[in-house]
Amino acid sequence: MALTARVVVGPMRPEDVPAVHEIERLSFSTPWPAHAFEQELKGNRLAHYLVARAGERIAGFAGMWLMVDEAHITTFGVHPDWRRQRIGRQLLLNLVELAVTIGAARMTLEVRPSNEAAQALYRTFGFEVVGRRARYYTDDHEDALVMTTPALADPRMRELVDLERRRLSG
Numbered sequence: 796m797a798l799t800a801r802v803v804v805g806p807m808r809p810e811d812v813p814a815v816h817e818i819e820r821l822s823f824s825t826p827w828p829a830h831a832f833e834q835e836l837k838g839n840r841l842a843h844y845l846v847a848r849a850g851e852r853i854a855g856f857a858g859m860w861l862m863v864d865e866a867h868i869t870t871f872g873v874h875p876d877w878r879r880q881r882i883g884r885q886l887l888l889n890l891v892e893l894a895v896t897i898g899a900a901r902m903t904l905e906v907r908p909s910n911e912a913a914q915a916l917y918r919t920f921g922f923e924v925v926g927r928r929a930r931y932y933t934d935d936h937e938d939a940l941v942m943t944t945p946a947l948a949d950p951r952m953r954e955l956v957d958l959e960r961r962r963l964s965g
């Protein structure tokens with residue numbers, strides 16, 4: 796579905812959870828239940844969640860935990876109707892900028908080797924594969940690739956973020 800409204804990224808609110816959960820359900824084989832998002836928003840001081848709003852609709856969401864100085868991406872999804880329209884890029888840019896603001900030194904995540912779309916998105920922000928966790932996913936026991944960014948303060952990383960910010964605002 797082509798975007799008709801401007802996409803704006805901001806903090807996830809409790810009233811966003813039903814729409815976020817619907818995207819989660821459409822995106823993952825073992826989706827988090829809605830109450831997991833509610834708990835994250837209410838009770839987890841390490842957690843930071845964003846949504847991409849297109850007019851009145853929630854088009855995507857992303858979240859991370861700040862653990863000491865590492866920002867670990869916990870979940871990330873764009874509604875299937877709205878993919879390939881740079882919403883993922885916009886969310887990830889905002890997540891990286893937020894990670895810098897809250898004092899993260901680098902970012903990390905797990906991704907399925909079969910999930911080439913997500914890996915391609917993460918690579919555009921400097922994430923590289925640094926390891927593999929065997930049989931990580933509980934439903935089908937697929938391994939996970941571990942991807943991390945260079946240090947967020949690294950000039951290469953700053954350049955990538957600046958470039959992406961310019962691209963998305965242009």
Ligand SMILES: CC(C)(COP(=O)(O)OP(=O)(O)OC[C@H]1O[C@@H](n2cnc3c(N)ncnc32)[C@H](O)[C@@H]1OP(=O)(O)O)[C@@H](O)C(=O)NCCC(=O)NCCS
Pocket residue numbers: 822823871872873874877878879880881882883884885905906907910911912913915916917919
């Ligand atoms: C991965 C995901 C978040 C990407 O969201 P999106 O809004 O479609 O991504 P964007 O339009 O911003 O794409 C950014 C870049 O990612 C890559 N990419 C995105 N989708 C891709 C696909 N289907 N195939 C190959 N590359 C893809 C491309 O490099 C793309 O840049 P380009 O459009 O200039 O070629 C989305 O596909 C999704 O929600 N997937 C299901 C949930 C998921 O896998 N989450 C990640 C778990 S680790």
